Amino acid sequence: MDKCLGYVFLVIALILESLKPIFIKYGFNDFSISSLSMMGILAVMTGILSFVINRPKLPIEGKDFGSLLLLSFLMLCYTLANVIALKYLNIIKVTAIIALTPLVITIHQAFRIDKKLSKYFYLGFLIAFSGVLLVINLTDINKLSLNYIGVMFSFLTVITAYIYRIKVEEIFKKLKNISSGKLSCYMLIICGFMCLIFLPIDFKNVIKQSSLTFWTVLFSSSICWIYANKFFVKSIKMIGATYGSMLWILQPAIVMGLAPVILKEQIYSQQVLGISILILGILISEITNIYKQKNLKPQKHLSSKIKKENEKILFTSNNR
Numbered sequence: 001m002d003k004c005l006g007y008v009f010l011v012i013a014l015i016l017e018s019l020k021p022i023f024i025k026y027g028f029n030d031f032s033i034s035s036l037s038m039m040g041i042l043a044v045m046t047g048i049l050s051f052v053i054n055r056p057k058l059p060i061e062g063k064d065f066g067s068l069l070l071l072s073f074l075m076l077c078y079t080l081a082n083v084i085a086l087k088y089l090n091i092i093k094v095t096a097i098i099a100l101t102p103l104v105i106t107i108h109q110a111f112r113i114d115k116k117l118s119k120y121f122y123l124g125f126l127i128a129f130s131g132v133l134l135v136i137n138l139t140d141i142n143k144l145s146l147n148y149i150g151v152m153f154s155f156l157t158v159i160t161a162y163i164y165r166i167k168v169e170e171i172f173k174k175l176k177n178i179s180s181g182k183l184s185c186y187m188l189i190i191c192g193f194m195c196l197i198f199l200p201i202d203f204k205n206v207i208k209q210s211s212l213t214f215w216t217v218l219f220s221s222s223i224c225w226i227y228a229n230k231f232f233v234k235s236i237k238m239i240g241a242t243y244g245s246m247l248w249i250l251q252p253a254i255v256m257g258l259a260p261v262i263l264k265e266q267i268y269s270q271q272v273l274g275i276s277i278l279i280l281g282i283l284i285s286e287i288t289n290i291y292k293q294k295n296l297k298p299q300k301h302l303s304s305k306i307k308k309e310n311e312k313i314l315f316t317s318n319n320r
Contacts, residue, residue, distance in 0.1 A: 006238030009231040010247050016228035018095075018254040022262050023221040024083060025091045029263065030217075031209045033202070035087040039080050040201035046222040047192020053226065054185040067171045068183070072190035074167055075229075078160040079191075081153050089150025091263065092271055095255040096135040096278055097154035100128060101161045102248060103285050108162065120288040128281025134274030135252075165236070172237050184230040249282040 027038060085094045103125050110117050136151060175183060195201070252275045259265045 003239050006235045007247065010235035010239070013228045013231035013235060014248060014251055015254065016224040016231070018251050018258060020221050020224040020228060021082065021086055021091055021094065022255065022258055023217050023224065025086050025259075026263055027214065027217045027221070028087055031214055033205060033209060035084045036080075036199050037202040037206060038087075039083045040195040040199040041206055042083075042218055042221055042225070043076070043079070043188075043195035043199075044192045044201075045218055046225045047189040049219075049222050050185045050188040050192075050226050054182065056182050056185045056189075064175055067175060068186050068190060071164070071167060071171060071183075072187045072194060074160065074164040075187055076191050076194050078157060078164045079225075081157040081160050085150050085153035085157055087150075089147060089154060090265070091259055092252065092256050092265070092267070092275070093136050094150065094154045094157075095252045096132050096275060097151065098157050098161065099249055099252050099278060099282065100132065101158045101165070103128060103282060104158055105162050105166065106285070106289055118288045121285045124281045124283070124285030124288060126281070127284060128278050131274045131276070131278030131281055134277065135271050137270060168233065168236055169240060172233075184226075184233045188226060188229065249279055249286070252278060 024038065024042070027033065028035075082094070082098070085097075106121070107117070107125070109115075136147070172183075256267060256271065256275055260267055
């Protein structure tokens with residue numbers, strides 16, 4: 001029952017997480033604001049709204065504060081890389097690259113524990129990567145330099161998102177006395193303070209650009225960030241990072257469906273084909289990996305093998 005509820009929470013988080021970059025991209029398209037200023041204002045507003053909505057009990061215990069500080073910093077790095085990528089690259093392209101995150105997680109974990117992955121996993125990875133290349137389409141020479149900046153920060157988002165998701169699962173096991181909702185709230189508040197202190201926010205330009213539309217975009221992005229992170233934290237606590245990352249492959253398709261409606265972006269047949277190939281490749285890799293994990297039982301297999309060998313030896317000695 002907990003796992004089913006975890007998947008429901010993950011679907012909600014997935015929809016909200018898909019809406020967040022769309023609103024951010026909408027802000028970039030309509031207002032001449034730097035990515036650092038957009039990130040800073042967004043994080044500060046999100047921290048304030050999270051505090052008002054959740055009203056967490058303060059102060060935080062010293063032993064837990066270090067872990068929360070680390071998670072907040074990783075969240076900041078992940079979101080900042082994503083925001084900068086959205087500044088220079090089409091949202092569908094950014095989302096397609098970020099969709100490779102679960103495969104990167106699996107490959108890194110396999111190398112870390114010296115585990116061999118199936119050849120079908122790598123086949124799926126190559127199929128998914130070819131789908132990403134179709135979506136990116138770096139053949140436009142006029143926009144090539146901007147594409148490279150966006151692609152670079154998109155892959156940086158993949159790396160930071162991987163570290164963030166793994167650390168979330170690890171730290172949750174230690175912080176059992178803090179609920180997922182409070183933990184998410186603390187992280188957003190700390191992230192807001194970090195942005196306010198360390199990021200060069202251009203308040204003058206933001207004030208000049210102030211309008212009802214601007215604040216509506218920021219407010220919508222903040223609400224999506226608060227509840228996406230809250231439901232994501234709950235889902236990871238229930239089903240783990242591996243299964244959580246697998247369902248995340250649907251995000252490119254959701255973004256591709258919502259972007260033309262909200263951003264009025266034109267969708268090309270090459271992008272649709274690339275997203276389809278990307279999802280197919282990730283499915284092949286993830287299903288292969290999960291199937292292998294379920295069927296790989298080394299201790300039971302080893303014990304049964306030893307038992308059979310002992311029975312064979314005993315049978316031979318009795319016949320003699």
